[in-house]
Amino acid sequence: MSSSASGEGKDEGVLTPSQLSTFHKQGYLIIPDALPASTVSSLLSKTHSLLSNMDLTTHPMTKFSTGGSDGQDHVGDAYFLESGDKVRFFFEEDAFDSSGNLTKPKHRAINKIGHYLHGLSPPFASLLAKSPNDKDFIPEMKARPAQVARSLGFKDPRCLQSMVICKQPEIGGAVPPHQDSTFLYTDPPSAVGFWYALEDATLENGCLSFLPGSHLWAPIEKRLVRKAGLNEGTVMVENDGARFPPGEEYGVDKKPEHEGEYVPGEVKAGSLVLIHGNLLHKSEKNLSQKGRIIYTFHVIEGGEGRVYDERNWLQPPGEGFTRLFA
16 A cells, blocks of 8 residues: 555544645545444445345346456447446356356356445445435445545535446456546546445455556546447547636646656555546556455545546436535
8 A cells, every 4th residue: 555645534534635735636545444334334235135146037247347458348338328327247257158148146246236326225325324314324434425525615516326346256357547537527527436445455456556646637538438329338539628627726737747657556455545537547457366346436526627528438327426514
């Protein structure tokens, strides 16, 4: 873990000046022990229950693909595109043989579960509880999402794309360098990822790696959008909107002569990693015998001056994306 991008707040939610400085400079922030052990255990238990109870007989056997470097073969069938208000299961690409048969038991074959866990699953929804008056409030939780969003300057933060990523032993797929705002685009960009380790994430099992400071100079050049028609798949296209969030600190002219090296983010279970939507980050394949289950969601600005349009692959449920300040 990079000590320069970690920190601990003084209370349960508001980021300290030091933490804010680290996030703005590096583009990511590691907060150890954000979740108490009891919550980590509860989320893992719910994850295992979901995996065990998944019905293969009604599943279209959709495999999840990040699309490689150009994103052109990113998963995009109806099962995927209609998952924004549901809990659905997506397989690891390497969980099948050449004939399309599963080579692993189902609980060891799923890449991720998404994309509305925060709306449909109480254990995951509890992470958004803001006060003791809220149902399933977690007293020992640090860095509550609503307060973190407020610290980062959000006016009307909306939660979307909640998912468990399993990074299965032996077959957990690599994720190439990418920027989250490519997939959850607002004009101008505003996405921030909230990434919770439910198991230790290490170099051995495919932890995240970050290119520190790249959020300041790496533009959102492309977007993953829906093809013509409601459920016709996805395609990566040139971004004709704003490529950076507002601010003089951003721009391609801020790119240093030497980009630097990716820094691994090894973290313990219970840690929270905040990830700027323009930050380049990646993870390697998990070839070990250890899993790497995490829970993640994203927050975008829903207030005036930001546009989340109908071209984005993920569309809001009928009630809209979940407000954090409601």
